[in-house]
Amino acid sequence: MRFTRRSLIAAAAVSPTVGLASQTTAEEARSEPQLTLPARGAFAAMPVTYLDSGSTHPMPLGARTALEDYLRYKTRATGAPDLDLSAMEENAIRQFGLLVGADPDELCFVQSTTMGENLVLQALDMPETGGRIVTDALHFFGSFYTYGELAKAGMDVVTLPMTAEGRIDMAAMEAAVNDRTRLVSISHVSTINGFEHDLKRVCDLAHAHGAYVYVDIIHGAGSTPLDLKAAGVDFAACASYKWLMGDFGLGFLYVRKSVQDKIRRPWWGYHQIRSFQSHAYPYDAPGPMPADYAAREDASGRFAMGTTSWTGAVQLDHSLTWINRLGVDAIQKARQPLADAVQSELRRRGYEPLTPLDSRTALVAFALKDSRPKLSERLTAAKVRITVSQHRFRVSLAVFNDMNDIDRLLEALPASPPA
Numbered sequence: 001m002r003f004t005r006r007s008l009i010a011a012a013a014v015s016p017t018v019g020l021a022s023q024t025t026a027e028e029a030r031s032e033p034q035l036t037l038p039a040r041g042a043f044a045a046m047p048v049t050y051l052d053s054g055s056t057h058p059m060p061l062g063a064r065t066a067l068e069d070y071l072r073y074k075t076r077a078t079g080a081p082d083l084d085l086s087a088m089e090e091n092a093i094r095q096f097g098l099l100v101g102a103d104p105d106e107l108c109f110v111q112s113t114t115m116g117e118n119l120v121l122q123a124l125d126m127p128e129t130g131g132r133i134v135t136d137a138l139h140f141f142g143s144f145y146t147y148g149e150l151a152k153a154g155m156d157v158v159t160l161p162m163t164a165e166g167r168i169d170m171a172a173m174e175a176a177v178n179d180r181t182r183l184v185s186i187s188h189v190s191t192i193n194g195f196e197h198d199l200k201r202v203c204d205l206a207h208a209h210g211a212y213v214y215v216d217i218i219h220g221a222g223s224t225p226l227d228l229k230a231a232g233v234d235f236a237a238c239a240s241y242k243w244l245m246g247d248f249g250l251g252f253l254y255v256r257k258s259v260q261d262k263i264r265r266p267w268w269g270y271h272q273i274r275s276f277q278s279h280a281y282p283y284d285a286p287g288p289m290p291a292d293y294a295a296r297e298d299a300s301g302r303f304a305m306g307t308t309s310w311t312g313a314v315q316l317d318h319s320l321t322w323i324n325r326l327g328v329d330a331i332q333k334a335r336q337p338l339a340d341a342v343q344s345e346l347r348r349r350g351y352e353p354l355t356p357l358d359s360r361t362a363l364v365a366f367a368l369k370d371s372r373p374k375l376s377e378r379l380t381a382a383k384v385r386i387t388v389s390q391h392r393f394r395v396s397l398a399v400f401n402d403m404n405d406i407d408r409l410l411e412a413l414p415a416s417p418p419a
Contacts, residue, residue, distance in 0.1 A: 033062055033322045037334040038402045042322070048383040049408045054191070054219060054363050054396030055387055057245050062322060063315040070314045085310050088317040093252075095320035096244070099328065100217065100236070101227030102254050105298035109250060109308045113218050114142060116237025116253040117185070119303050120214050121146070122266035124183060127153035131182035136160040136168045138190035140216050147185070156180065166193045166354045166365075174205060181211040188220035188236075193354040193394070194363030196224065203232035212259065218242055221252075222323050223362040224332060234259050240312060243362065243398075245319035250312030255299040263302070265295070271304035272296055326399065332360055335397045339364050341406050342395050351417050354392060365394040374418040382412035 034042045042060045050058065072080035093104050110116045126133070127150045135147055137159060144159075151157040158176045163169050168186075177184060184206040189196050199215060206213045212234040220226045222243035228236055236254040240246030255263075265272070274296040279287035295301045323331075342364045347353055354365040368374065371393050379386065386409070387394040395409065 033060075033325065035325055037326065037330060037399060039326070039399045040402070043400045048385045049405045050385050051395050051397065051401060051405060051409055052385045052387055053398035054242060054394060057242050057398060058400075059247070059315065060245055060319055060322065063245060063318045066314050066318045067311060070311060074310075083314075085313065088310075089308070089313045092313050092316040092320055095316070095324055096221070096238075096252050098324050099226070099244075099320065100221050100238075100254065101229045101231075103229075103257065105300075106254055106257050106260075108253050108255075108298075108300035108304045109313075110237065110253045110303065110305055111249060112251050113140070113216055113237045113239045114146075115305070116235075116251065116303075117143065117146065117214060117216065119253065119266045120235045120237070120255075121150070121183075123263040123302070124212065125264070126150060126182065127155045129182070130154060130156075132156040132158065132178065132180045133183045133185060134158045134160065134173065134176045134181055134211075135185045136173075137162045138168055138192050138195050139185060139187045140191055140218075143185070143216070162192075162195075166195055166356050168195065168197065170198070170201060170205075173202070177205055177209050177211060179209050181206065181209050183212050183214060185214045185216075187216040187218075188226060189217075189224055189361045189363065191219055191363070192392075193356075193365040194219070194359050194361040195356060196220070196359065196361050199226075199228075199231035199233055203234075207232060217254075218251075219361070219363065222320075222328065222331075224360065225328050228254055229256070232256075240316055244316065245323070246315045247309075247312055250309045250316070253299065253303050255303065260297070260299065260302060265302045269304060269306050271306060272301045274301065331399055334399075335362060335401075336360065338397050338401060338403065338406050341403065342397075342409070345410055346413070349413075349416055362397045363394055364397070365392055367392045368417055375413070378414070379412050382408065384409050384412045 042062065043058050044061060069081050070083060073083045093107050097104055097107055110119065133147060133150065133155055147157045160168055160172050160176060184202060186197050186202060188199060203213045214235040215233050217226060217236045217238045219242065221238045234256045237251060239251035241248050272295045273293050276291060276293045278284050278291045280290045339359065343355065343357060346366055352367040354367050355363065369391050371388050371391055375388050375393060379388065387396065
């Protein structure tokens with residue numbers, strides 16, 4: 001089937017969850033957050049057709065308004081709202097837990113996904129204690145450096161390849177995971193092509209051999225249905241600037257409750273403390289040490305960093321609450337016709353698919369040798385924004401995208417893969 005503007009808009013019209021929405025003001029977005037999809041009115045008017053939220057997601061207008069309130073509060077301006085920042089942080093943790101199937105005491109703030117992954121490795125005493133790590137080529141490519149260095153330090157690191165269909169073969173994983181395996185480290189949804197692991201199957205395999213499972217959930221949380229507890233995931237990490245609609249510098253680390261007392265604290269910090277009494281200052285009760293203290297016994301008590309970004313917490317207080325009200329199942333269902341349209345038409349044109357045809361995630365990718373010189377100028381001229389890498393390109397579908405956006409993308413891309 002050849003997709004045209006008329007056929008794509010018609011497809012949008014018959015979808016029960018996809019419809020057009022008008023723009024709203026930031027104040028309206030905060031007070032009456034849009035709960036229909038596509039949620040174009042919850043975002044500012046953009047000068048381009050933005051299909052690149054897998055790189056950085058635009059901020060909702062309601063989050064912008066919340067930040068403006070915070071800035072007035074921070075400047076102590078006359079009439080500024082009296083904000084409860086601690087309550088906002090607690091709500092962000094709670095709302096994130098609802099998104100991913102986690103209890104608040106299994107979560108803490110971290111700087112980034114990479115920070116969370118490295119804290120997990122330190123908590124497991126790697127590389128000092130040795131053993132095998134099984135990862136794959138569809139894990140975050142930035143982690144190739146991490147596991148390459150662990151291999152140099154003496155760990156047995158196995159990186160499973162991507163199949164021709166854009167998947168990780170579970171038979172290959174079953175062959176790689178053995179009783180020497182300490183950790184299986186994967187991405188829930190791959191940043192490369194949107195491939196989604198069956199987390200329950202991976203966890204069952206790893207646990208049968210006494211191994212832990214770490215999952216990078218930056219492309220799953222907020223975009224694709226996910227239940228860490230039901231799957232049996234031991235550790236997961238996620239920054240907030242993608243599908244959580246937050247910003248750089250604040251993310252989440254998940255540590256399953258049943259494994260928390262089996263691992264060591266990788267570092268110490270004031271935010272891990274549940275009680276503190278100093279003995280060093282005037283009128284303090286005397287004591288043998290400068291202070292008596294006790295650490296919390298939850299995820300924050302083991303992994304919490306120092307002070308975190310209040311601007312990040314303010315954004316997430318709004319965005320995560322709104323995403324939960326929309327519902328990730330509804331987001332995925334509304335998005336699927338758009339992903340199917342991209343898959344069907346570009347495959348018909350002869351582009352080499354990287355994303356499995358049955359994918360339900362927000363990312364659709366294709367391989368194209370020398371993609372940047374072949375596509376970048378055309379896309380810029382058409383005012384269409386996607387991810388264009390050295391030899392591949394990726395479309396990211398967000399809650400504000402509709403079939404008109406897909407039509408503009410397909411009009412901008414060459415009718416056949418450029419030679």
